[in-house]
Amino acid sequence: MTDSHVVFAIVLAVALGYFSYNVQRLIGYLRIGRLDDSRWGNIPARLWNLIRIGIFQEKIFRDSVAGPMHAAIFWGFCVLGAGTLEAILEGVIPGFSYRDLLIDPAYRFYALNQDLWGALVLAAVGFALFRRLTKRVKRLMGAETHPNDPLLILSWIGALMVTMFLAGAFLYVGYADEPLVRPLTYAVSRAFTWVNPSTARLLAEDFWWAHVLLVLGFLNYLPFSKHLHVVASLPNVFLSNTSGPGQVGVMQPMDLEGDAEVFGAKDVDQLSWKSLMDGFACTECGRCTSVCPANLTGKPLSPRKIMINVRERLEQKAPFLTGDTTYQKGDRDAVMAKSLLDDFITEEELWSCTTCRACVQECPVSLDQLSVILELRRNLVLGESRFPEEVMPAFESMEQRGSPWAFDPGDRGKWADGMNIPTMAEMAERGERPEVLYWVGCAGSFDDRAKKTTVAFAKILQAAEVKFAILGQEEKCNGDPARRMGNEYLYQMLAKDNVETLNKYGVRTVVTACPHCFHQLGNEYPQFGGDYEVVHHSTYIASLLAAGRIPIVEALHAPVRTFTYHDSCYLGRYNGVYEAPRDVIKRALPIVNLVEMERSKDKGLCCGAGGGRMWMEEKTGKRINAERADEAIATGADAIAVACPFCMTMLNDSVTSRDSHVAVYDIAEVVADRLA
Amino acid sequence: MKIAVCIKRVPDMDVRFKIAPSGLTVDESGLKFDMSDFDGYAVEVAVQITEKLGAGEVTVISLGADNVQETLRKALSIGAHKAVQLKHDAPVSDGYAIATALAAELQGGGYDLVMFGRMAVDTQNRSTGVLTAELLGMPVISAISKLDVENGMVKARRELEGAFELVETSLPAVVTIDEGIARPRYPSLKGIMAAKKKPLEVKPAQLGEQRYVLEKLELPAERAAGRIIGEGKDAVPELVRLLKEEAKVL
Numbered sequence: 001m002t003d004s005h006v007v008f009a010i011v012l013a014v015a016l017g018y019f020s021y022n023v024q025r026l027i028g029y030l031r032i033g034r035l036d037d038s039r040w041g042n043i044p045a046r047l048w049n050l051i052r053i054g055i056f057q058e059k060i061f062r063d064s065v066a067g068p069m070h071a072a073i074f075w076g077f078c079v080l081g082a083g084t085l086e087a088i089l090e091g092v093i094p095g096f097s098y099r100d101l102l103i104d105p106a107y108r109f110y111a112l113n114q115d116l117w118g119a120l121v122l123a124a125v126g127f128a129l130f131r132r133l134t135k136r137v138k139r140l141m142g143a144e145t146h147p148n149d150p151l152l153i154l155s156w157i158g159a160l161m162v163t164m165f166l167a168g169a170f171l172y173v174g175y176a177d178e179p180l181v182r183p184l185t186y187a188v189s190r191a192f193t194w195v196n197p198s199t200a201r202l203l204a205e206d207f208w209w210a211h212v213l214l215v216l217g218f219l220n221y222l223p224f225s226k227h228l229h230v231v232a233s234l235p236n237v238f239l240s241n242t243s244g245p246g247q248v249g250v251m252q253p254m255d256l257e258g259d260a261e262v263f264g265a266k267d268v269d270q271l272s273w274k275s276l277m278d279g280f281a282c283t284e285c286g287r288c289t290s291v292c293p294a295n296l297t298g299k300p301l302s303p304r305k306i307m308i309n310v311r312e313r314l315e316q317k318a319p320f321l322t323g324d325t326t327y328q329k330g331d332r333d334a335v336m337a338k339s340l341l342d343d344f345i346t347e348e349e350l351w352s353c354t355t356c357r358a359c360v361q362e363c364p365v366s367l368d369q370l371s372v373i374l375e376l377r378r379n380l381v382l383g384e385s386r387f388p389e390e391v392m393p394a395f396e397s398m399e400q401r402g403s404p405w406a407f408d409p410g411d412r413g414k415w416a417d418g419m420n421i422p423t424m425a426e427m428a429e430r431g432e433r434p435e436v437l438y439w440v441g442c443a444g445s446f447d448d449r450a451k452k453t454t455v456a457f458a459k460i461l462q463a464a465e466v467k468f469a470i471l472g473q474e475e476k477c478n479g480d481p482a483r484r485m486g487n488e489y490l491y492q493m494l495a496k497d498n499v500e501t502l503n504k505y506g507v508r509t510v511v512t513a514c515p516h517c518f519h520q521l522g523n524e525y526p527q528f529g530g531d532y533e534v535v536h537h538s539t540y541i542a543s544l545l546a547a548g549r550i551p552i553v554e555a556l557h558a559p560v561r562t563f564t565y566h567d568s569c570y571l572g573r574y575n576g577v578y579e580a581p582r583d584v585i586k587r588a589l590p591i592v593n594l595v596e597m598e599r600s601k602d603k604g605l606c607c608g609a610g611g612g613r614m615w616m617e618e619k620t621g622k623r624i625n626a627e628r629a630d631e632a633i634a635t636g637a638d639a640i641a642v643a644c645p646f647c648m649t650m651l652n653d654s655v656t657s658r659d660s661h662v663a664v665y666d667i668a669e670v671v672a673d674r675l676a
Numbered sequence: 677m678k679i680a681v682c683i684k685r686v687p688d689m690d691v692r693f694k695i696a697p698s699g700l701t702v703d704e705s706g707l708k709f710d711m712s713d714f715d716g717y718a719v720e721v722a723v724q725i726t727e728k729l730g731a732g733e734v735t736v737i738s739l740g741a742d743n744v745q746e747t748l749r750k751a752l753s754i755g756a757h758k759a760v761q762l763k764h765d766a767p768v769s770d771g772y773a774i775a776t777a778l779a780a781e782l783q784g785g786g787y788d789l790v791m792f793g794r795m796a797v798d799t800q801n802r803s804t805g806v807l808t809a810e811l812l813g814m815p816v817i818s819a820i821s822k823l824d825v826e827n828g829m830v831k832a833r834r835e836l837e838g839a840f841e842l843v844e845t846s847l848p849a850v851v852t853i854d855e856g857i858a859r860p861r862y863p864s865l866k867g868i869m870a871a872k873k874k875p876l877e878v879k880p881a882q883l884g885e886q887r888y889v890l891e892k893l894e895l896p897a898e899r900a901a902g903r904i905i906g907e908g909k910d911a912v913p914e915l916v917r918l919l920k921e922e923a924k925v926l
């Protein structure tokens with residue numbers, strides 16, 4: 001063992017020690033968060049997420065420029081990791097080399113890959129730097145970001161590659177018998193043939209030192225950088241629930257009986273530890289913010305900022321809670337008096353969110369920005385009664401009349417007058433049971449435009465001879481607006497009432513034309529003992545059409561119509577139903593031309609109504625529904641099809657205000673129009 | 677500062693009522709009940725006064741069967757401190773009888789200020805507040821839209837037709853609250869939880885003599901459907917004839 005090996009062993013021990021100290025420190029920070037044991041179940045599904053989202057970079061590739069670039073760096077890191085390990089082992093074990101471990105073709109393969117991936121990473125890093133420095137990529141900018149950090153990191157990676165190549169090149173110059181397994185490195189070495197071999201051998205060693213020191217330095221810089229994602233993102237993808245296992249987009253119930261001091265979250269220590277970890281895994285890539293309908297239309301919300309704020313506040317507060325004196329900055333009382341809510345994230349940001357889930361869908365490392373927003377909203381409403389004042393009547397009406405609009409509950413079934421549709425109560429009295437329960441929902445029951453959809457769908461059911469019933473007066477708001485606005489108390493009241501009603505009649509299958517009702521009854525009511533098979537009307541109509549159960553007139557001589565379909569967030573991103581509504585339009589209109597908007601399916605833009613926004617004023621920036629209507633009109637379609645009463649209201653309002661001749665239809669109306 | 681607010685439980689008014697078989701009350705099935713709107717403003721104002729002073733106590737009082745406890749809890753959840761139910765199971769319609777029971781409870785309670793809504797939104801009698809003041813021998817300012825309590829004085833503003841008047845009196849006093857003064861806050865879950873632990877006392881109501889009784893409730897007659905007598909110019913003579921002879925408005 002030479003002196004240099006001893007020195008290196010010490011350097012290595014210090015570097016690894018410091019790195020593991022910092023990792024443990026940060027894990028300690030996570031411990032101040034709320035318990036969340038929903039992160040360990042269904043290991044196979046989690047591993048699969050890790051493989052497709054983590055290893056195969058599935059979400060990274062949603063961006064066609066940054067995707068390949070990042071994948072090259074990531075896969076390069078995986079491959080080069082083996083080389084780094086070799087370099088480090090060389091440092092501690094004299095004469096160590098994989099050459100002695102791997103039999104020849106394997107070693108050649110390994111060495112060749114080091115060479116090629118090294119070059120690829122260098123190229124990708126060069127491109128990334130070029131992109132950042134010369135092109136003003138909008139999503140990479142933003143007041144909340146740390147713009148110099150990526151430049152440093154990219155240069156650092158570049159230096160790692162350069163030192164690796166130079167160390168190898170001088171080996172070739174220094175040792176004539178070095179096997180020619182790294183062609184690119186060898187090519188580099190041809191530029192240095194003028195260096196005398198003994199100097200080259202020294203230079204090879206120097207560059208080796210430079211390389212390993214850069215590696216260890218990089219490792220220890222990570223915990224202080226946004227590039228902590230290098231370490232945090234893979235575990236994060238494994239522990240995330242945003243791509244399953246299980247139903248996505250489901251809010252967890254709060255215990256309202258317990259003696260909680262704080263409802264929802266006001267500060268980081270009331271968020272789940274997983275939300276805190278999300279803060280560490282955020283790469284500041286801005287993909288979330290670039291698709292956020294609120295942000296795009298000039299509202300003060302940026303989901304990236306939410307995550308960055310979580311990390312900032314965590315790193316500010318946690319040292320005081322964990323007694324980590326080294327990192328305590330500022331006056332204890334001043335720090336403790338602050339909170340994530342208000343001091344970092346404002347009320348206005350939180351109320352701008354439509355809960356469309358586009359941010360969650362887009363995040364390449366599977367963060368859940370939305371759950372933070374919703375926890376903070378819970379605190380605003382349940383803890384402090386703070387919400388936009390125009391929401392008050394909706395809350396009161398939901399509580400008093402079981403609908404966010406102040407209609408007489410007795411009129412809920414009025415749309416069905418004269419249509420000969422039985423209520424569950426009437427059927428039960430006759431000792432009958434329907435094939436399905438048609439859950440109409442508040443919009444479908446009270447909103448004049450939505451009522452037309454309701455009637456159209458009922459007519460389809462009748463034409464298809466489906467034996468169905470409605471609840472009439474016994475139906476109440478599904479509670480989604482309350483829950484998404486943070487009013488869990490009101491939500492649970494409504495949900496429990498509805499579950500009780502549905503269970504009383506032994507309901508098994510429910511069909512509904514409202515994606516919010518669909519999501520609630522199907523995915524969130526199981527939390528309160530409501531287990532039903534819930535089908536959205538798009539899927540239901542599609543299968544009735546496929547089975548030939550709906551008598552529709554042949555319309556081969558009708559003029560060709562061009563439709564564009566607008567995806568509802570709660571149907572699409574929350575429940576993955578993209579094809580059924582499109583299928584319905586195509587089948588119902590044999591002569592139809594279906595054109596897609598630029599943002600469609602899982603990249604669809606929200607109409608602006610979700611998350612209770614339907615009941616709030618939109619004062620800042622462009623209206624979201626206007627943005628969406630403009631996009632739809634720009635396709636040149638003569639009609640917009642929707643599958644949600646809220647999308648209907650939003651788009652209809654906007655199209656009307658634009659004096660456009662484009663019509664807005666629910667898919668049920670399209671089919672009902674064709675009934676024989 | 678001790679404030680009492682007398683509140684009433686009333687049905688949600690935005691529905692079509694049915695009369696109960698007894699003919700004396702509305703059919704309560706399917707109805708939702710809440711605090712009468714004006715009483716809600718009164719509770720909010722009272723709570724704001726104690727919040728501003730940083731001291732004082734708001735007691736809410738309601739007369740009725742056990743279901744008024746729900747209404748009392750709601751008042752507690754938005755910040756009242758104590759509640760009293762004056763238990764009486766049968767419906768009472770005479771404001772004087774109710775005022776007697778309230779006065780009996782308020783008398784000797786040491787209240788500086790007694791507040792009422794200016795009327796209950798269901799029966800709209802406007803009598804209980806002022807009658808109670810009379811029985812207590814306290815000055816009363818009714819239907820006020822602004823209230824300042826300072827140095828043992830009450831200063832209040834009353835809206836008149838196209839004008840307003842400013843009135844003041846010394847404490848103890850009774851005021852009845854009009855709208856526009858304050859919007860009751862939405863109860864937070866924190867408030868609802870806290871309300872469960874606040875004291876709610878149940879006492880028998882010492883109801884006074886009921887000097888009038890409700891005989892019968894009836895719904896107004898349904899309006900007859902409109903009639904179309906024709907279109908365009910030709911219909912005018914017939915319309916004029918009907919307006920003269922049938923409607924007798926011309």
Ligand code: SF4
Nearest residue numbers: 292353354356357359
């Ligand atoms: S859910 Fe939608 S509106 Fe809310 S932050 Fe995410 S992208 Fe923006």
Ligand code: SF4
Nearest residue numbers: 282283285286288363
């Ligand atoms: S939350 Fe996800 S998508 Fe948004 S900036 Fe962070 S890593 Fe990117």
